[in-house]
Amino acid sequence: MPQPHHRPSDISLRVAALEQLLTERGYVDPDTVDRLVELYETRIGPHHGAGIVARAWTDAGFRQRLLENASQAMAELGISGSQGENMVVVENTAAVHNVVVCTLCSCYPWPVLGLPPRWYKSEPYRARVVREPRAVLAEMGCGVADDIEIRVWDSSADLRYMVLPRRPGGTAGLTAGELASRVTRDGMIGVAAV
Amino acid sequence: MPQPHHRPSDISLRVAALEQLLTERGYVDPDTVDRLVELYETRIGPHHGAGIVARAWTDAGFRQRLLENASQAMAELGISGSQGENMVVVENTAAVHNVVVCTLCSCYPWPVLGLPPRWYKSEPYRARVVREPRAVLAEMGCGVADDIEIRVWDSSADLRYMVLPRRPGGTAGLTAGELASRVTRDGMIGVAAV
Amino acid sequence: MDGIHDLGGMMGFGRIERDDDEPLFHESWERQAFGVLLQASGSVGFSDDHLRCHIERIPPLHYLQASYYERWVLSLEAFLEERGILSSEDIARRMEAMGTPSRPAGGRGATLDDIEAAVAEGSSGRRDAGLAEARFRTRDRVRVRNDHPGHHTRAPRYTRGRVGEILADHGVFVFPDTNSRDLGECPEHCYTVRFSARELWGEAAPARDSLCVDLWDSYLEPA
Amino acid sequence: MDGIHDLGGMMGFGRIERDDDEPLFHESWERQAFGVLLQASGSVGFSDDHLRCHIERIPPLHYLQASYYERWVLSLEAFLEERGILSSEDIARRMEAMGTPSRPAGGRGATLDDIEAAVAEGSSGRRDAGLAEARFRTRDRVRVRNDHPGHHTRAPRYTRGRVGEILADHGVFVFPDTNSRDLGECPEHCYTVRFSARELWGEAAPARDSLCVDLWDSYLEPA
Numbered sequence: 001m002p003q004p005h006h007r008p009s010d011i012s013l014r015v016a017a018l019e020q021l022l023t024e025r026g027y028v029d030p031d032t033v034d035r036l037v038e039l040y041e042t043r044i045g046p047h048h049g050a051g052i053v054a055r056a057w058t059d060a061g062f063r064q065r066l067l068e069n070a071s072q073a074m075a076e077l078g079i080s081g082s083q084g085e086n087m088v089v090v091e092n093t094a095a096v097h098n099v100v101v102c103t104l105c106s107c108y109p110w111p112v113l114g115l116p117p118r119w120y121k122s123e124p125y126r127a128r129v130v131r132e133p134r135a136v137l138a139e140m141g142c143g144v145a146d147d148i149e150i151r152v153w154d155s156s157a158d159l160r161y162m163v164l165p166r167r168p169g170g171t172a173g174l175t176a177g178e179l180a181s182r183v184t185r186d187g188m189i190g191v192a193a194v
Numbered sequence: 195m196p197q198p199h200h201r202p203s204d205i206s207l208r209v210a211a212l213e214q215l216l217t218e219r220g221y222v223d224p225d226t227v228d229r230l231v232e233l234y235e236t237r238i239g240p241h242h243g244a245g246i247v248a249r250a251w252t253d254a255g256f257r258q259r260l261l262e263n264a265s266q267a268m269a270e271l272g273i274s275g276s277q278g279e280n281m282v283v284v285e286n287t288a289a290v291h292n293v294v295v296c297t298l299c300s301c302y303p304w305p306v307l308g309l310p311p312r313w314y315k316s317e318p319y320r321a322r323v324v325r326e327p328r329a330v331l332a333e334m335g336c337g338v339a340d341d342i343e344i345r346v347w348d349s350s351a352d353l354r355y356m357v358l359p360r361r362p363g364g365t366a367g368l369t370a371g372e373l374a375s376r377v378t379r380d381g382m383i384g385v386a387a388v
Numbered sequence: 389m390d391g392i393h394d395l396g397g398m399m400g401f402g403r404i405e406r407d408d409d410e411p412l413f414h415e416s417w418e419r420q421a422f423g424v425l426l427q428a429s430g431s432v433g434f435s436d437d438h439l440r441c442h443i444e445r446i447p448p449l450h451y452l453q454a455s456y457y458e459r460w461v462l463s464l465e466a467f468l469e470e471r472g473i474l475s476s477e478d479i480a481r482r483m484e485a486m487g488t489p490s491r492p493a494g495g496r497g498a499t500l501d502d503i504e505a506a507v508a509e510g511s512s513g514r515r516d517a518g519l520a521e522a523r524f525r526t527r528d529r530v531r532v533r534n535d536h537p538g539h540h541t542r543a544p545r546y547t548r549g550r551v552g553e554i555l556a557d558h559g560v561f562v563f564p565d566t567n568s569r570d571l572g573e574c575p576e577h578c579y580t581v582r583f584s585a586r587e588l589w590g591e592a593a594p595a596r597d598s599l600c601v602d603l604w605d606s607y608l609e610p611a
Numbered sequence: 612m613d614g615i616h617d618l619g620g621m622m623g624f625g626r627i628e629r630d631d632d633e634p635l636f637h638e639s640w641e642r643q644a645f646g647v648l649l650q651a652s653g654s655v656g657f658s659d660d661h662l663r664c665h666i667e668r669i670p671p672l673h674y675l676q677a678s679y680y681e682r683w684v685l686s687l688e689a690f691l692e693e694r695g696i697l698s699s700e701d702i703a704r705r706m707e708a709m710g711t712p713s714r715p716a717g718g719r720g721a722t723l724d725d726i727e728a729a730v731a732e733g734s735s736g737r738r739d740a741g742l743a744e745a746r747f748r749t750r751d752r753v754r755v756r757n758d759h760p761g762h763h764t765r766a767p768r769y770t771r772g773r774v775g776e777i778l779a780d781h782g783v784f785v786f787p788d789t790n791s792r793d794l795g796e797c798p799e800h801c802y803t804v805r806f807s808a809r810e811l812w813g814e815a816a817p818a819r820d821s822l823c824v825d826l827w828d829s830y831l832e833p834a
Binding site: 010011012013014015016017018019020021022023024025026027028029030031032033034035036037038039040041042043044080081082083084085086088103104105106111114115117118119121122123124125126127128130131133134136139140146147148149150151152153154155156157158159 | 616617618619620621622624625626627628629630633635636637638639640642643644645646647649650651654655663666675679681684687688696697701702705706709710711712713714715716717718721722723725726727730731732733734735736737765766767769781784785801803805811812817819820821822823824825826827
C-alpha cells in the first residue's frame with residue numbers, strides 16, 4: 001500500500017507514470033485505454049436504462065420477463081455487459097418505493113446507467129440512505145408518503161439493481177421513445193419519482 | 195459547528211482569539227487558565243498512581259479497600275479529583291491481565307495518571323485494543339500468555355479505571371518509595387507488565 | 389450517534405505510534421486550550437456530555453485530521469455558538485484583528501493551592517441512589533438494545549445487540565443521552581457489563597478473553 | 612474487514628451534494644485512470660475482489676481524503692506492488708523522470724466496436740449451480756453471523772447479528788472472502804436477504820421500511 005507520505009500532489013502525473021510503465025511492460029495499450037473510455041462516453045449510459053423502462057411500460061410481456069430475469073430481458077434489446085452481468089430490476093408500485101445503493105464501495109449497473117454520478121459514490125449517500133432513506137429522499141426532492149414502504153437495495157454482491165419507476169399519469173398517448181425521454185437516471189436509482 | 199473551510203491554518207491564533215473573547219466576556223481568567231495547567235504540569239501525574247500501587251503492594255488492608263472502593267481508598271492518600279470522581283482499580287493476577295481504553299473519546303483517570311499520552315488518544319489504540327488486545331499488547335512489548343484472560347475495560351461512562359499491576363519478583367526488601375519508582379504509567383493502563 | 393468517534397473494532401488504522409519522552413503538551417496552544425476549556429466548562433456550563441456531543445458531530449474527515457485538543461476547541465466553539473455566547477464569525481474576526489497570537493493580561497490571580505482544591509473536589513455525575521430503580525442485578529444476563537439514535541449516546545456500536553453479564557452496579561448517574569441535549573439529568577443506574585470476546589467479535593476471538601463496558605440502565609434489556 | 616469503507620449507517624457526513632450537469636469525468640486523469648484500470652484488470656488479473664480489498668486497506672484518513680478514482684489508483688498500485696509487477700519506487704521514479712504528465716503512443720488500435728463487444732460480454736462471478744449446495748431456501752429466516760474477519764468480506768457491518776428473511780436465491784457465485792486472498796473461488800450460493808428497518812436500526816425506524824442485502828451462504832446461519 002503506498003503510504004500517505006508518498007501521496008503525490010499531482011495525481012495526474014501519478015496516473016501518467018502508471019500508464020506509461022504498464023504500457024512498456026505490455027499490460028496496457030493506450031489506444032485501447034482511449035477506446036474503453038470512449039465507449040462509456042459515447043455509447044453506454046442511462047439512455048439504455050430509459051429504453052428498458054419505456055419498453056416495460058408499454059409491453060406487459062417484456063415487463064414480466066424483465067422482473068423475472070432482467071439480464072435475459074435486457075439481452076433482447078441488445079443490452080448487457082460489464083457490471084451488469086447479473087441484473088435485477090425492482091419495480092416501484094403504489095405500495096413500495098425502491099432505492100439502490102452500494103454501502104461498501106459504489107457498485108452500479110453500468111450497462112444500463114453508465115458510470116455513477118459523484119453523489120452516488122459519496123460518503124453521505126452511502127452512509128445515510130440505508131439508515132434514513134426517508135430523510136435522504138426528501139432532501140433529494142423525492143418525498144415518499146408514510147404509507148409506502150421504502151425498500152433499500154444494498155448491492156453487496158454480484159447482483160446489480162435498477163429501479164423500474166412508476167409510469168407517470170397523462171402519458172397514455174406517448175410512444176416508447178417519448179416515454180424514454182421522461183425517464184431520468186435518478187429515477188432508475190430510486191432517488192427521483194421517474 | 196465550524197465548517198472545514200473555516201478551519202484556520204493557525205490553530206494557535208484561533209485558541210488565542212477564543213481565550214481573549216472569553217476573557218472579555220468574563221468567562222475565563224488567563225491567570226486561572228495558567229494555574230489550571232500548572233497543576234497538571236507540576237502536581238498531578240502518574241506518581242500518584244504509582245504511590246497507590248506501591249501502597250497496595252505493601253498493605254493488604256489498603257489493597258482490599260482499594261479494590262472494593264477505589265475512590266475512598268485513594269482519598270486516604272489525599273488523592274481525588276476531576277476525571278477520577280468514581281474510580282475503579284482492577285487487579286492483574288496470575289489468571290487475568292487488565293487493560294484500559296476509552297473507545298468513544300479518551301476518558302482517563304487524571305487524578306492518578308495525569309493527562310493521557312498521545313498514543314492512548316490515538317485512533318489505532320482506541321480502535322484496535324478492544325478487538326485484538328493480544329496483538330496490540332504484543333506490539334507494545336507486553337505479550338500475554340495464551341492461558342491468561344485479557345480483560346479490556348472500555349471506559350464508556352463515569353467510571354475511571356486504573357490497573358493494579360502484579361508486584362514484580364525480587365522486590366521483597368524494597369520500601370514503598372522504591373516500589374513506586376518501579377511502577378510505570380503504561381503498567382497502570384495495562385499495556386506494560388508493571 | 390454512530391459517528392466516526394465510535395472507533396471500537398474499526399480496522400485499517402495500522403500501528404500504534406508511541407512518542408519517546410513525550411511532553412505533557414506538544415504545542416503551546418494545546419496547553420492554553422486545555423486550560424481555557426477546563427475553566428470555561430464551569431463558567432459556561434459546558435459539561436463533558438456537551439463536549440463529547442459536539443466532538444462527535446465533527447464531520448468524519450475533519451475529525452480524523454484534527455488532533456485531540458483541536459477537537460476540544462471545535463467542540464467548545466460549536467457549544468458557544470449554539471448558546472449564542474460567541475459565533476464563528478466573532479472568532480474569525482478576532483483572529484483577523486489579532487494577526488498573531490497573544491494572551492490577555494491575567495486577572496484574579498487564583499493561587500495554585502486554590503485551584504488544586506477546586507480540582508480535587510471534582511464534579512461527579514453520581515446522583516442519589518434513591519433517584520432511580522435498578523432494573524438489573526449482578527450476574528443478570530442482558531442484551532444491549534440495538535438502537536442507533538442520532539443523538540449523543542454512550543453504548544459503543546460494537547456492543548449493540550450483544551449479550552453480556554452484569555458485573556457490577558455502580559449506582560445512579562446523570563444520563564448522557566438527555567443531559568447532552570439539555571433534556572434533564574434523568575439519572576439512571578450504570579452497570580459494568582462483561583462480554584466474552586467471542587460474543588462481540590465472533591468465534592475467531594480467543595475463548596477466554598472478555599471486555600467490560602459501562603452501560604446505563606436504559607441501554608439494556610433482559611437476555 | 613470492518614474498515615472505513617463500510618459506511619452503511621455511519622452518521623455525521625452531512626448533506627448529499629449533487630452536481631448540476633455533471634461531466635462523466637471531473638478531471639482528465641480520472642478518464643485515463645478509468646481506462647487503465649479497466650484494461651489492466653484483465654491483463655494483470657486484478658479482479659473486483661482485489662480492487663475492493665486493496666481499497667479497504669487504505670488508512671481511514673487517506674480513504675476519506677481520496678476521490679473515487681484516486682482510490683482505484685491506490686488499489687491498483689498496491690496490487691501491482693504485491694504481485695511484484697511494479698513497486699511504489701518504480702512509480703515515484705517514473706513520475707520524477709516524466710516531470711509533467713504525458714501519454715505514451717497508442718499501439719494495437721482496437722476499434723470501438725471490438726471494445727464494445729468485449730465489454731458487452733462482461734465477466735460474471737456466476738458459477739455452475741451444481742458447484743455448491745444451498746443451505747437456505749426462499750422465506751427461511753436467517754441470522755448474519757457476527758463475524759468480524761480481518762480480510763475482505765461483503766457482509767456490511769450493520770447486518771451482523773441481525774435476522775432477516777431469504778427473498779431470493781440467485782445461484783452460485785465466486786466467494787470474495789477467498790478469491791480476494793487468492794485462496795480459490797470457493798463458489799457459494801448468494802441470496803438476497805430482506806431485513807426490516809427496525810431489525811437493523813431499532814424501534815425508532817419506520818415500521819414498514821426494509822433493506823435488502825445480498826449475502827453469501829457462509830455469512831448466514833439459521834435463525
